[in-house]
Amino acid sequence: MESKWSFMLPWCQVLRPLLSYTPYPVPGLKVSFRQRSDHLHSLEQTRDALALLAAVAHVDLVAWKFLLVKHCGVKILRSRENVSLNAATPFTFVFANHFHARLDVPWAVEILECCLVRVDEHVANATYKDALAQIAAPQSAPRPVSTEIEIPVHVELRPNALRHADIHEFITAAWAALKSVEESRAQRPDNAAERFTFKEGALSFRSTFVLASLEADIMLIQDYADVPRMVAEMTASSNHFRISDLDMTPWPAENTAVETNAYASIEGRSQMLRSVLCSGGHSHTSASCKETRVNNVCLESYLTHEWVFEAMCSALVVTQSASVVTIHLDQVKESPEQRRREWQWLAYAFLSQRARLHSSIRTVDLWNVDLTTEDAEAVAAILAVANPEEQFVGMMPTAPLVRQGGHLEYYVKANASMRLAPIHHDLPVWRSSDFSIPNDVCGVKLLGDDGESEWVDVLVPSLGKCQAQRASLSRCDHVSVTSEPTKLTLRLNIAEEGGRWGGLRHLLRAIGPVLDGLELFIRYGGFVDLSWIIEVCPMLRHLRINGCTVDAAAFVRAYESGESRLSSLNCPMDDARPLAAALSRGESCLAKHLRQLRLDCDFAQTSSIMVKTALSTLEHMLTVNRSLEYLCISMTVGCARKAITDTMASITLHDQEMLPVVGSKLPMACKAAFLSIFWPVRGDTTLNKRKPELTTFQPRRCELEPHVISIIFGFAATCVVRQVFFDPHSCVFT
Structure with missing residues (x-):
């Protein structure tokens, strides 16, 4: 070489x-x-x-x-x-x-x-x-x-x-x-x-x-007049390449000095937000979701006013341009009322029925959150109503026209006159003059209608609550991205100083059925029983917990008694043995479903003999379990490395094992090989002797023994190669 x-x-x-x-x-x-x-x-x-x-x-x-x-x-x-x-x-x-x-x-x-x-x-x-x-x-x-x-x-x-x-x-x-x-x-x-x-x-x-x-990262330069145009060019050009990450604040900061410039900045920032979040596959007649233009949109919302959620979430709920959204909050410093309103807007933007049918977002990452029981109850309340948009503005849907229009989507025609009419009036500058947008704006929601007034209240993506002329509104015929509501991955990062998570259980009870993945960064540092997550999140496929130690025995009991189908688990556990024992039993639900395991164990107060016992249990599990594809072990050990070197070596011997699990779809070469077992057979020409003799192709697989067919498929399939290792960055020895 x-x-x-x-x-x-x-x-x-x-x-x-x-x-x-x-x-x-x-x-x-x-x-x-x-x-x-x-x-x-x-x-x-x-x-x-x-x-x-x-x-x-x-x-x-x-x-x-x-x-x-x-x-x-x-x-x-x-x-x-x-x-x-x-x-x-x-x-x-x-x-x-x-x-x-x-x-x-x-x-x-x-x-x-x-x-x-x-x-x-x-x-x-x-x-x-x-x-x-x-x-x-x-x-x-x-x-x-x-x-x-x-x-x-x-x-x-x-x-x-x-x-x-x-x-x-x-x-x-x-x-x-x-x-x-x-x-x-x-x-x-x-x-x-x-x-x-x-x-x-x-x-x-x-x-x-x-x-x-x-x-x-355009976070610090968004007040420049040409930045909205540049961002619009970036998102338009992403048909040729992807924007993997875009950092921005969705609105001007509080210290904007000159009123005229501030108002112009509001319009420019709205244009930029619309370019990023509302430039996907929306159509007047359909909303087939095209490939997302921005993989991850990072929004620093703590730099903005409260009413930013009105504009931002009105765009996020119907975006077809982004798949991952990261929002940095500062809820510890907010009043209880403001924090509850933020949670309700976030629930509407990501978890409501409208969002799950219309939005392309699949992963939501919330940082520096503060979550109380009252906050979780506010989320449950907003998700329980049919038209949450009208709840935000204090509107009671009683008129028939309101109920009929509540589930419809509209678009505002290009260059139509509009007026800002935000729900929260903490704008740095307020001006009620008319303005217009040069393009059609889709995903508009009607907020009640008396059927007569010239101007109607609407919720406009990237602008929030506005007033538009009735004549400028047209109905979208079909707006659903998917035939069924989509599943989400939710990442919650509790604020490091002063962040509360007492409302977590109530929140997950309200939103658990819509979650496909859950990642929790709690920074609690203690020992907790989070087995109830398995009960309230029945559709969960991926679970990651950081910042606290999970009761392993309670977790395994909850999993075996429920109907969960976790394929990926990443948790600090107090004991590896209950998990290893469950994965060693072929009839165990955990053994049937789990494919990736990242295990973090704290053996700092445990003798070397007990550590060896725990690791030996893992080694036995790897011997009998033939479906776990990935095992990464992190541990803090209260003994010298040499005391458990042999046990660690026996575990790593299972690295690079070939498992009887298909790792990927069969490539074209393998599919072509399968065609070789079809043989040409002479067609039966006795029924109509006037017709010329034809050669037809009939499958001969029925003439092969089942075990032969199994061998053929097994030989052609690409097997999974197991990965087993100790994380070199997270294994600590005393």
């Missing part, structure tokens, strides 16, 4: 100071570009080295991983998450940590323009061509490969600077460069570049860096 790929060593040295593995936000290889003065090699050399490394992955994955680890210095430590590296692993171009001293805007633009290209159009380096020829040689490619290599790139724009103007200049210039690269690529014909010609019999590669996703 070393001698065969020795020609790649100089190129690996170019990448060694820049390359590392990153699991977040996009699992891949992070390229940390330094300041111009700290960059040891030219950008062209860096780009060529990345292209050559991708070409190696294209022809020989084992050699690629060898070069990464040994010669590029990439450390891939096994951690809580699976590390999966393959030829499609993206490079992440990071413009963050090393750009804090001085934002060199021309240097960042130069990096993007140099690297995001089709390499063979720009390379005249004979050394590069020679290296690529050796990679493309037949002996280097043990399997058939395509000659077109697309290298996915994730760009992370998170510059650190003291002056907001510097950040604005940096992101604006970087976006202009990215947009220019994408436009030039769209205009380029497929045959624009000739491939390199190598010696006879060699492959001819053509490598292209492709912008796959973008992450941008």
Whole structure:
């Protein structure tokens, strides 16, 4: 291996100071570009080295991983998450940590323009061509490969600077460069570049860096007038690439000085929020949800006024542009009334029947929450009514027209006159003059109607409660994204200082049936019985608990007596033995359903003999259980590592075991192999001898013994490879 790929060593040295593995936000290889003065090699050399490394992955994955680890210095430590590296692993171009001293805007633009290209159009380096020829040689490619290599790139724009103007200049210039690269690529014909010609019999590669996703932090620059337009361009361009993460505040901060500028900022921020959350697949006649435009929208709502929830949640409830929403709150500092209203708006935006039918959001991440019993009861109250929008404005749906219109969706026609009429009047500036939006606004909810007035109250995505002219409203015929309400994953992060979670049980009792996943970060630090979660969340598939120790015996009893089907569990347990015992019994519900287990055990006050006993129970479980695919063990042990080394080694022997579980769908090659058991059979021509003799194909599987068919399917199926390890970052020995 070393001698065969020795020609790649100089190129690996170019990448060694820049390359590392990153699991977040996009699992891949992070390229940390330094300041111009700290960059040891030219950008062209860096780009060529990345292209050559991708070409190696294209022809020989084992050699690629060898070069990464040994010669590029990439450390891939096994951690809580699976590390999966393959030829499609993206490079992440990071413009963050090393750009804090001085934002060199021309240097960042130069990096993007140099690297995001089709390499063979720009390379005249004979050394590069020679290296690529050796990679493309037949002996280097043990399997058939395509000659077109697309290298996915994730760009992370998170510059650190003291002056907001510097950040604005940096992101604006970087976006202009990215947009220019994408436009030039769209205009380029497929045959624009000739491939390199190598010696006879060699492959001819053509490598292209492709912008796959973008992450941008615009939190501090949103009051600039051109930022809403830039965000609109980003979301519109995401048909060509994904926006993996976008950080923003949904509204101007409280210290906006000039009233006219503040009002203009309100309209601009509404436009930006609408671009991010309301630019998906909404239609006047259908709402088929297209691929989401922004994977994760991070909203810093604690910087805004209370009425921001009115505008923000009115957009989130019908968004078809985002799949994950992260909201940073500050509920510890809020009054009980304000906090309860926030919980009701959040429940409406994510958990109501309207949201589950119309919204593309599948994961909700709430930070710094404070949850009391009264808050949970307020959530249950808003979810129990048919038209929660009217409850927010204190409207009692008594008139027949109101009841009929409550379940309908409308859109406001483009350029129609509207007026802001927010429910909460804590605006920094108030002006009741008319305004208009240049595009149709879909997902509008009618808030009562007397059937006669010229102006009616409506709830408008990204604007909240407004008044619109009756003539400007038209009904949407079909608005449901799915035929059945969707399931959600909810992450609750209780505030670190002063955060309460006494209302958690009441909250989950109200919303549990709609949850597919639940992650709790409680920061309690004590021992608790959370077995009741299994009862109130019957559809749960994924459960993660952090910050407290769970009673393992009570948890197992609750699971075995219920109808849960957990496939993934990540919990600190007081004792591993009840869980291991349940997973060792074939008839156990836990053994039938659980596929991934991350186990965190505290053995700090336990003798080495007891630790060995617990670990031996886990080892026995792995021997008899043939369906658990992933086991990660974290532990704090009150003894020396050498006292339990043998037991730990016996557990890790189960790593990389082949399990009798199908790991993935059968590839096309396997499906084609199955077709080979169908044989041509002469058709019966005795019924009509005037017709020409026909040859038909009849399956012969019925002539095979069942065990033979089972062997064929078992041979073709891709089995799961079990992963078992001790987390090196979380195992502590005294």
